[in-house]
Amino acid sequence: MTTLLTNAWVLTIDEAMAQYRKGWVRIDGATITAVGSATPPVISGAEVVDCNGDIVMPGMVNAHCHMGMSVFRGLAEDVDDRLYRYILPLERKFVTPEMVRIGSALAALELIEAGVTTVADMYYFETEVGRVAAQAGLRAIVGQTLADFGPPDHRDFDAGFARVEQLVGEFGGHTLVTPSIAPHAPYSTGRAVMARVAAWSDAHPDVPVQMHLAESTLEVTWARDTHGQTSVAVTRDAGLLKPNLICAHCLQLDDADITMMSEQQVCVATNPRSNGKAGRGIAPVEALRNAGLPVGIGSDGAMSGNTLDLFSQ
């Protein structure tokens, strides 16, 4: 089956960032086989779609999301300490497999409508998220969260690791869904558990790791008071700074932190709307990029950033 998109403004996002104002795209089966400008080829039997000058571009990647939280959108606006006073109590009370399934399905619609075809998610009951993503045709990295603050789906870290194993068992080798392990943050897992995650990760190199890192002054204080270091240094000493780690937020960084992150070639997800809403500051994206680190844009959960739309970030 061949499909021809015509009369499209094609943004290739290739090395030269080439774009064709009057362009066309040929798709054979599930593969884009040709892109060009001006007069499109005549292909007998092809389905021709006139795009009326609309933009055709590669699907976008949402680098940090909590899809299930879509049902919490709009709750606890304009208050301090939202995480401990509102988000965590809400999650303990209401997060169930069914809630995650419904919230993630809503998020999948919102993501696809906004041009996102790949999402990096971390939340609870993450097998539900993986099933929703697969059904929606969305490419997803689904991270089972591990935390010590009484999360809704594991009473201790052993139970959390069991959920990770279950996730890997269900989605290992899946064409769209990549299982992931997601220690919530340094202050909510602790160095010993981060070291346990690092060792598990070394034994499972194909499983990406996701974590909130250097997000808040609370985390800075925790790292300094508990370990006399920055939270990035604590994470490095736990063995968790590595190329398959996606670090979300990364607001509270000094130059040495950026050097450490660069040496280990971690990935960064910046979440401008969520950071702005929480009043946490602006990530040093330019310095991170100058250090050679890949920086993707994430929406965070809809309760934190209010939208999953990447253009609005």
Ligand SMILES: [Zn+2]
């Ligand atoms: Zn987050």
